[in-house]
Amino acid sequence: MKLIFERGKEGQACTLMPACDVPQVTLAAPKREKKLHLPHVSENELSRHYTELGKQVHGVNDGFYPLGSCTMKYNPKVNEKAAALPGFTNVHPLQPAHTVQGCIEVLKQTQEMLCEITGMDAMTLQPAAGAHGEFTGLLLIKSYHESRGDVKRTKIIVPDSAHGTNPASATMVGYDIVNIPSAADGCVDIEKLREAVGEDTAGLMLTNPNTVGIFDKNILEITSIVHEAGGLVYYDGANLNAVMGVVRPGDMGFDVIHLNLHKTFSTPHGGGGPGSGPVGCKSFLAQFLPGLQPVEKDGALSLVAPENSVGSVKAFHGNFLVVVKAMTYILMLGKEGIPAAAKNAVLNANYMMNKLKDIYPMAYDTVCMHEFVMCLEKMKHDIDVSAMDVAKALLDYGIHPPTMYFPLIVHEALMVEPTETESKETLDEAIAVFRKIYEDAQANPAAMHECPVHTPVRRLDEVRAARKPVLRYTFE
């Protein structure tokens, strides 16, 4: 397909700017010398270019998207409608407080609802994504220990099944990482945790349900082991969709959490963002929150920095329009809809798992939560068909593959998260496809390495991309 730079011709353009109605001024400053190359296309060519690009993208709207750990649920259109209201889109972030009462109320109401759902006391909506939330939450932990003069705490404990962002975020906050191996059941190894904690423990980062899709039943013991050692416990909210309205991180002993509004709260992923990663905490950490907090006085709202705020993790008030979308979603679901979504997510995952486990071995054959992990090690060993091959075969059936090769503790892993917004019919169809691929693989394993064959492009030469990087178009 042509690049936008390969379309149109010099001199062609959209007519957008008016003539100048004031005396023209020439800047008395150094000018750019290098010629600026930007596309030169008519609006029609431009429109068609992106329409063509759009045809080469698989979104949730195009079909089943069981990408584990990413919660690719349906993105309600009303969210988009609310976020497009001019009363939200045309507001400057530095307007006086009395002219942005509606925006501040959005922040306030959303924070209150998210606190109730998570069992936290305070929240910031400033972080722009999940990893950004992790970074923010860890800054709170660091501020807390330092405020008490407890400077020996330099280590963050992370299970070996954790998302890569956990250790990467801890490094950004200057912590050393202690990786602890998971137990045979995929959960935290309590003895290993006891051995790991000590006077140098700043905290533990955990998801529950964990990254293999299992609810860790020992959670109260885990959080109390860390607390007894003087550390804090961080909840990675990537998997909250399994338990929202059923179990709250705050009731499991977590001190600080992040949420992914673009996973659990139905805001779209936009091809990789913008997301939103609010951070919630217990009251003793609220004084350290970054950014500004909504405060009500005499019926008027204003924004005030917390007493010992760690600063700001982003300019202004976060990805505000994403917050608007999540708020709309929570308002619609309400007290019954929130747990109902979680329950159906767990049901859909267990249903799919049970209909596949006779041919695709599960890494952990137990009741799962919102997602499950298959282990294709045997298939790889027996007929040289890998998790990658199965994933690529799914592409030919219009199904987005599950997350591949994660978590790292499961070999040849495929992590499947159907989400609650898929119908039984869709699940049954997907199950049939998985089973067909299995049969095809047994019959003709070599053909699996050729998949996909019906996609706009086929498997890519990733080695070439990395060895001889071409990272931009070069104009002649």
Added chain:
Amino acid sequence: MGSFLPNSEQEQLQMLNEIGFNSFEELFGHIPEQVLLKNLNLAEGMSELQAMDHMEELADKNVKFRHIFRGAGAYNHYIPAIVGSVVNKEQFVTAYTPYQAEISQGILQSIFEYQTMICELTGMDTSNASVYDGSTAAAEAVAMCQERKRNVAFISETSNPETIKVIKTYCYGNGIDVVMVPEKDGLTDAEALKEAMGASSACFYVQQPNFYGNIEDCDALGEIAHAAGAKFIMGCNPMSLAVLKTPAEYGADVAVGDGQPLGLGLAFGGPYLGFMAATDKMVRRLPGRIVGETVDRDDKRAYVLTLQAREQHIRREKASSNICSNQALCALTVGVYLSAMGEQGLTQAAELCVSKAHYLQGVLAEAGLQPKYNHPFFHEFVTVSDVNSKVILEALEKKGILGGYPLNDKEILWCATEKNTKAEMDQVAAIVKEVCG
């Protein structure tokens, strides 16, 4: 209650039974009783109509200004109609990060095109696929320059205060020492910078045009940084790069900025977009996604996420950054915006900004608000007056005008863009004259 669940209760029960459960209670039976939530204290769910009504009511509580003369990090530019029409396409909106390249060529190619446009604007060799916003881009750029023996970052006081705050917060995390370089007459004090920098200096960050709108002498500043063996980082307004000397031409090692002026609405501060571009030497230190060109099995040109050995999902605690989700849809927005504008349209918009801002400065001076500085500026400038800033801005607000950003009781930071007309600016001057006269 609103719901997006396709399964009926009957179907749910049937599915439960098929896999050996009689109820949801049984399915969740392995969760310890002590942690189960008894009551979720939220209101009952709403219908779509009610939810929309609620949100409209909130939106209506905000004041939308028809006439805006405030910038300070968020700029009121015209957004072509085609931009919204493209970026609202459901495929783009509802896709995840393009891990599966075979079914994500549209997103991957759009990012590759975006990277090319950012390289063109900045003159730099390589761009990443975006970070959260201009301030986090600046903070990530500072982190890129940290070396074992070089752990001090110098930040010009003339930078946007929001950016300074974010850099300081990130550096509290990663342990880089931040030294502020003082401002002198609205510009970075080059002498002070020269004296302060030394063998432990990692980098120097300056914003161009700076927070007060003034154009810095980045040739001199870059030279000082490089003479100390440190990296030179420039934070740029991308609109200004259509006409101003590029960071590459100033010798910058890393160029960053906020892409908001390029097609993204004011939106109470977000989502915006942080762009980051660097010299080839620095490319493996860049955080975030990068898209590269390659071929598929049939030798067809195609695009893929590349140089992933920098990233958290591979390198974990040794990654160059923790970033995972970025601002991909905003990068698409910038790509569509720049394609619609073209070099001609963007240059025209930038020149309009310059002319309008200078006209506004002139009529405000006549009305009693004197310019504070006498340096070349792009589209922002500061005025001083004995009349309290608040009084002036309130008078404008009454007429539906969002005036400049008050720096203090006496000084206001103004901004004019291609959207502001002569008639509008004359009206502002008339109101100011009434208040000051």
